[in-house]
Amino acid sequence: xxxxxxxxxxxxxxxxxxxxxxxxxxxxxxxxxxxxxxxxxxxxxxxxxxxxxxxxxxxxxxxxxxxxxxxxxxxxxxxxxxxxxxxxxxxxxxxxxxxxxxxxxxxxxxxxxxxxxxxxxxxxxxxxxxxxxxxxxxxxxxxxxxxxxxxxxxxxxxxxxxxxxxxxxxxxxxxxxxxxxxxxxxxxxxxxxxxxxxxxxxxxxxxxxxxxxxxxxxxxxxxxxxxxxxxxxxxxxxxxxxxxxxxxxxxxxxxxxxxxxxxxxxxxxxxxxxxxxxxxxxxxxxxxxxxxxxxxxxxxxxxxxxxxxxxxxxxxxxxxxxxxxxxxxxxxxxxxxxxxxxxxxxxxxxx
Numbered sequence: 073x074x075x076x077x078x079x080x081x082x083x084x085x086x087x088x089x090x091x092x093x094x095x096x097x098x099x100x101x102x103x104x105x106x107x108x109x110x111x112x113x114x115x116x117x118x119x120x121x122x123x124x125x126x127x128x129x130x131x132x133x134x135x136x137x138x139x140x141x142x143x144x145x146x147x148x149x150x151x152x153x154x155x156x157x158x159x160x161x162x163x164x165x166x167x168x169x170x171x172x173x174x175x176x177x178x179x180x181x182x183x184x185x186x187x188x189x190x191x192x193x194x195x196x197x198x199x200x201x202x203x204x205x206x207x208x209x210x211x212x213x214x215x216x217x218x219x220x221x222x223x224x225x226x227x228x229x230x231x232x233x234x235x236x237x238x239x240x241x242x243x244x245x246x247x248x249x250x251x252x253x254x255x256x257x258x259x260x261x262x263x264x265x266x267x268x269x270x271x272x273x274x275x276x277x278x279x280x281x282x283x284x285x286x287x288x289x290x291x292x293x294x295x296x297x298x299x300x301x302x303x304x305x306x307x308x309x310x311x312x313x314x315x316x317x318x319x320x321x322x323x324x325x326x327x328x329x330x331x332x333x334x335x336x337x338x339x340x341x342x343x344x345x346x347x348x349x350x351x352x353x354x355x356x357x358x359x360x361x362x363x364x365x366x367x368x369x370x371x372x373x374x375x376x377x378x379x380x381x382x383x384x385x386x387x388x389x390x391x392x393x394x395x396x397x398x399x400x401x402x403x404x405x406x407x408x409x410x411x412x413x414x415x416x417x418x419x420x421x422x423x
Contacts, residue, residue: 093188098218108216111194112180115201116211120177128212130177134236138173140164141232147421149196149226151270153262153282154357156229157199159423162286162357163308164233165207169288170304170360172241172295178204180214181230186221196227207286209233238295245322247302253369254327254389255362257290257382258283259335260312264354264419265343279339285358290381299372300365307359308423310414313352315361316399317413319391326394329411332404333388353414355422363391 096103113121120128144160154162165175180200184193204211262283269276287306294301303323305315312334316327329352336351344351358381364372369387376382389402401411 091190093184093186093190093193093218095186095218095220097184098216104216111190111197112214112216115197116180116204116214118210118212120210120212121214128177128179130212130234133176133234136237138168138171138235138237139232140167140171141230142167144229144231144423145225145421146267146423147225148267148270149192151282152266152280154266154284155196155199156227157196158203159282159284159357160229160231161200161203161207161209162284163306163423164231165209165286165288166306166308166357166360168233168235169286169291170243170306171235171237172243172291172304173235173237173288174292175207175209175233175235175286175288177212177234178209179232179234180211182214182216183224183228183230184216184218185224185226186218188226193227196229203286207288238292241295241301243301243303245303245319248319248323248325248363248391249302250325250391250393251366252302252363252391253366253372253387254316254329254391255364255369255372255376256312256334256386256388257287257360257362257376258358258384259337259340260307260356260359261336261340261344261351261354263357264311264422265340267422268347268419269343274343276339276343280337280343283356283358285381287358287360287381290360290376290379293375293379294362294372297371297375299375300368301362301372302365303363305361307356307361309355311351311353311355312361313350313399313411314414316411319363320397320399323391324397326392326398326400327389328392328400328402328408329389330402333386335384335386349418352411353418355419357423366390 168175266282376385399411
């Protein structure tokens with residue numbers, strides 16, 4: 073009988089992982105378990121994740137549970153002021169926060185391209201760990217998949233956030249009314265320009281850095297002061313312009329934005345002028361637009377400015393009853409012009 077050594081067979085799993093992601097890391101066997109335990113569990117260890125079951129069993133989160141999910145495909149993975157890991161945590165937290173929720177838990181799905189350096193993955197996981205710890209949330213469940221070379225661009229993340237809705241936070245376009253005021257929490261355009269500069273090598277140096285940040289503390293400050301909030305949104309893809317059009321269409325109102333009142337850092341303004349891009353269409357990852365009752369507008373501005381993430385907050389416009397619904401930009405001379413709705417992606421893959 074032919075001896076096994078003569079059959080020409082070999083074990084399909086390598087004996088060592090080396091320094092790069094292999095397809096075997098995604099096959100659910102030994103290398104997958106090793107990767108999960110030695111990298112992910114070590115970074116995110118907690119009572120809910122530690123059993124490594126197919127699902128996490130969580131305690132009740134309160135009267136109303138808020139859930140959101142998002143995916144992140146930013147290129148490059150690392151950019152001034154942040155990286156895909158921090159972006160994923162902050163973006164998910166912010167989606168919960170603008171719905172009036174206290175973020176509690178995060179689920180994480182990772183799609184890895186074969187050949188990705190393990191050191192790159194370690195850096196991203198470390199950023200996720202640090203951002204989650206700083207925000208006081210736990211990573212409680214996850215999944216890892218590996219695809220062949222060329223089937224993905226290095227690393228993609230999908231996150232699901234779970235939070236507890238704070239009392240009295242019934243916000244939405246259904247509450248937007250004429251005479252409401254528009255409040256912006258800070259300067260716009262930093263994130264999109266920082267990512268574009270890193271991707272294209274524009275040589276802006278440290279002049280522009282991403283604004284990626286977790287906004288739940290900022291929102292909680294508004295809630296604690298009893299501000300009459302009617303609507304909140306973090307101005308990500310499509311920038312402030314996209315949020316304004318969302319409000320106008322859904323609420324059946326018109327909005328007037330004071331161009332001179334919108335805070336924009338000079339480096340961002342200069343880069344946008346060179347590139348022919350309007351900063352109002354550029355993505356942010358640490359700014360929110362609030363629609364508040366007219367009577368509370370000044371107080372809301374003061375609350376935001378007392379918080380480190382709202383130091384540059386500004387009153388930027390108002391809601392009107394003009395029909396049909398539209399978004400207008402008021403120039404420095406008082407003239408009005410239409411602010412068009414974003415129709416494409418001037419800066420793709422910025423989140």
